[in-house]
Amino acid sequence: MPAVMTLKNVVIGAMFGLAATGYGINMAHASVTTSPENHLLSTLKYVELEAEQGDKNMQLFLGRAYLEGTNGLRADPLKGMYWLKKAATDMPEVKTMIGDLFKNGRGLPRDNKQAVDWYTQAAAEGSVPAMIELGHFYASGAGTGKTDCANAIKWFKDAANAGSVDSKRNLVWLYATCSDEELRDGERALKMAKQIIHRVGANDAGDFDNLAAAYAACGEFTDAVKAQEMALSKLPKEENQRFNKFSQRLNLYKNNKTIYSASL
Template sequence: MQAVMTLKKFTLSAVFGLAVTGYSISTATASVTTSPANHLLSTLKYVELEAEQGDTNMQLFLGRAYLEGSNGLKSDTLKGLYWLQKAAVDMPEVKTMIGDLFKAGQVLPKDSSQAVEWYTKAAEEGSVPAMVELGGYYASGASGQVDCANAIKWFNEAANGGSLESKRNLVWLYATCSDARVRDGQRALKLAKQVLSRSGTGDAGDYDNLAAAYAACGEFRAAVKAEQEAIGKLENTNTQRFVKFEQRLELYKQSQTMYNASL
């Protein structure tokens, strides 16, 4: 099984240590008024004035400083979030960032509903990472139950935006979803073959997906062959993944036997 894409690990340094596309949020952007760090308190009102007047770099800088409790400022979650929300108005990247913060629960309280709200806003503005997060959220059952329709919706959007992992996830969902209204073996098979046609693909997970797609179409002989291929590509056979692959292989073999007996 190509497991539904897990939500990425979050570290504050990974978010704030890199530039948001088109906007640097390093301390260098505010070097005139805030470096060295102990200068910030004496010039804080000017920095905040620039931020209030719409300087996105300053908004991001203050959001970081308050959330981290850095640059001489005491940690203040409400102020940090206030400035990030200011910066997020026209920036889906920052909306995605806020979703990450609520999801991780490190510098903001862990809150799945808030994370989904921010991811949805960002996704609706074209953020592919936010689309991926939403797809994973609905596919994992984190909403209370697996919601294949919404998972497929957002993975489709992400796949159209260039996310190969989302296309892989779509194969599995179309092939295995318990909701017959959205399960579609033929579409799963078409997508699985598209993935395998891409350079750098063809690992164990891709063939496991292919096997599931064949099985969803009732092509159990092909499913057995694809699952055997998947097992052969596993480097470590002493894993839970190997056990699951073997279990699926046996199911495909049994289904093939039952199908042949009915002929």
């Protein structure tokens, strides 16, 4: 079996590079002269047999190869999904990958509902990237045109609890600007915004933009103006779009107005 195992390693290596080691593949003995494109079709029955017997790497390889029409295989989305679904069993990272494929329309039709379904499965199994994707999906109102603060907060909170600082930043914005008064919580937003700045340092323009929104949500407009001016001072000059947004917010705070838009 040594030659067969070498081919197996090379086939996976060609698809995933050294990142394949994350799935338990040892690339140390893979031949660099063997061309998988020249061998896959002749060994396809072996590869599919290994996949059917539960080899996750082979399932994942075949799924991507059929979706993308690579390594000598004709693109076949049905076969691609067949193998990816098998690979996804008990593998939240693969479920997240399938969600990405549906979200971006890569090898599969762009489909927000399918993407959310797969992200939700992955997030339930502990995938932090999937939690973050769900948070952005609900915060942006993708597919519905309306922000869903409750679900956005839920998933960003789960991701933040798992260590995602950016998700905690998103929570600050949501608590400070959500149009749903039952979910809007300026005091919580302000506490979290100060914690983030204390933790990561006072160098990020976005953190002060969040702090200003939190102050405004608490009705503390003088402090909101100061924080927003600090955000503007830290913003790189070439970021014209963000500069305009930050300036518009500053004018709101100067007129004692808050933001009612949870869009990130």
